[in-house]
Amino acid sequence: MSTPATGPSARPRILSGMQPTSDSLHLGNYLGALVNWVGLQRDFDTYYFVADLHALTVPTDPEVLRRRTRITAAQFIAGGVDPEESAVFCQSHVHQHAELGWVLACQTAMGEMNRMTQYKDKTAKGQNANVGLFTYPVLMAADILMYDAAYVPVGEDQRQHLEITRDLAERMNARFGEVLRVPEPYIVKESAKIMDLQDPTSKMSKTSSTEKGILEMMEDPARLAKKLRSAVTDTGSEIRFDPETKPGVSNLLVIHSVLSGTKVADLEAEFAGRGYGDLKKAVAEVVVEAVTPFRERMTELLDDPAELDRILARGAERAGLIAQATTTRVRDAIGLLPGAR
Numbered sequence: 587m588s589t590p591a592t593g594p595s596a597r598p599r600i601l602s603g604m605q606p607t608s609d610s611l612h613l614g615n616y617l618g619a620l621v622n623w624v625g626l627q628r629d630f631d632t633y634y635f636v637a638d639l640h641a642l643t644v645p646t647d648p649e650v651l652r653r654r655t656r657i658t659a660a661q662f663i664a665g666g667v668d669p670e671e672s673a674v675f676c677q678s679h680v681h682q683h684a685e686l687g688w689v690l691a692c693q694t695a696m697g698e699m700n701r702m703t704q705y706k707d708k709t710a711k712g713q714n715a716n717v718g719l720f721t722y723p724v725l726m727a728a729d730i731l732m733y734d735a736a737y738v739p740v741g742e743d744q745r746q747h748l749e750i751t752r753d754l755a756e757r758m759n760a761r762f763g764e765v766l767r768v769p770e771p772y773i774v775k776e777s778a779k780i781m782d783l784q785d786p787t788s789k790m791s792k793t794s795s796t797e798k799g800i801l802e803m804m805e806d807p808a809r810l811a812k813k814l815r816s817a818v819t820d821t822g823s824e825i826r827f828d829p830e831t832k833p834g835v836s837n838l839l840v841i842h843s844v845l846s847g848t849k850v851a852d853l854e855a856e857f858a859g860r861g862y863g864d865l866k867k868a869v870a871e872v873v874v875e876a877v878t879p880f881r882e883r884m885t886e887l888l889d890d891p892a893e894l895d896r897i898l899a900r901g902a903e904r905a906g907l908i909a910q911a912t913t914t915r916v917r918d919a920i921g922l923l924p925g926a927r
């Protein structure tokens with residue numbers, strides 16, 4: 587076990603979460619988020635959770651939610667998050683998230699939520715919004731502020747949510763004294779932006795990519811290889827990294843480079859004078875090599891849901907100690923009676 591859950595920690599704390607909204611991460615999520623989480627474990631006190639309460643903001647079948655929650659947690663671990671090192675837990679198991687979310691909601695102006703671009707985008711696309719979707723960023727602020735997180739690694743799409751989190755922490759502190767730690771924004775610069783295989787000018791994305799454009803971590807290796815064989819390439823025949831004029835080939839080079847650890851320039855040299863077919867074959871090999879151990883570990887984890895649930899229970903216990911301390915501090919600061927402890 588790493589640092590104790592309460593008291594000053596030698597290492598700054600990092601928190602991040604992922605919604606249980608699919609049956610498999612795709613390669614872009616894996617390389618863009620999870621690999622980064624894994625790398626942070628050594629130098630930080632890390633808390634990683636499945637944002638199951640956030641998943642309720644869209645209509646969800648209970649069986650599907652249960653399955654995807656376990657899958658999402660298992661993916662953290664299969665991807666290299668070590669539950670002995672990091673607290674791995676479900677948001678809903680630490681009931682203080684909802685409580686702090688309420689307190690923060692009462693500090694949030696309607697106009698602030700109205701301005702949130704993600705909400706505006708979703709409703710503009712015709713999504714039938716509920717109040718939970720509207721206040722989604724407040725719950726996210728609670729997730730973050732609960733743990734006195736120093737940094738919150740998230741993608742660019744979450745920037746506005748981090749800003750409102752900081753605003754809410756500052757507002758609480760100004761009104762009630764120093765109760766919440768203001769987290770530093772830490773937008774993860776995508777070292778590798780993985781593009782859609784069929785439309786290599788757009789990001790690989792669960793919501794906008796087509797079936798053939800996306801590589802899922804839990805997919806059958808033969809299918810992955812097939813998708814790579816039919817990836818869109820560019821006119822000409824030269825294998826060169828140039829996202830402007832050769833987005834398809836450049837994407838394949840990036841995927842290979844990130845997974846194999848070979849520099850793009852070295853790959854260009856290796857494939858000089860060879861055809862697109864050779865490159866696709868080589869990329870398929872490195873992809874299959876990377877997903878195979880991941881799939882194996884996933885299968886092990888999902889075959890033993892009781893053990894997975896125990897891991898999540900331990901994570902929630904560890905997170906709960908901090909959550910308890912934070913909510914006690916907040917309750918006291920805002921004038922709620924302590925009640926029974």
Ligand code: TRP
Nearest residue numbers: 601602603604605637726729730
């Ligand atoms: N909103 C995040 C996403 O969709 C998930 C999330 C919820 C989160 N709470 C969080 C991420 C707290 C970081 C910190 O990706």
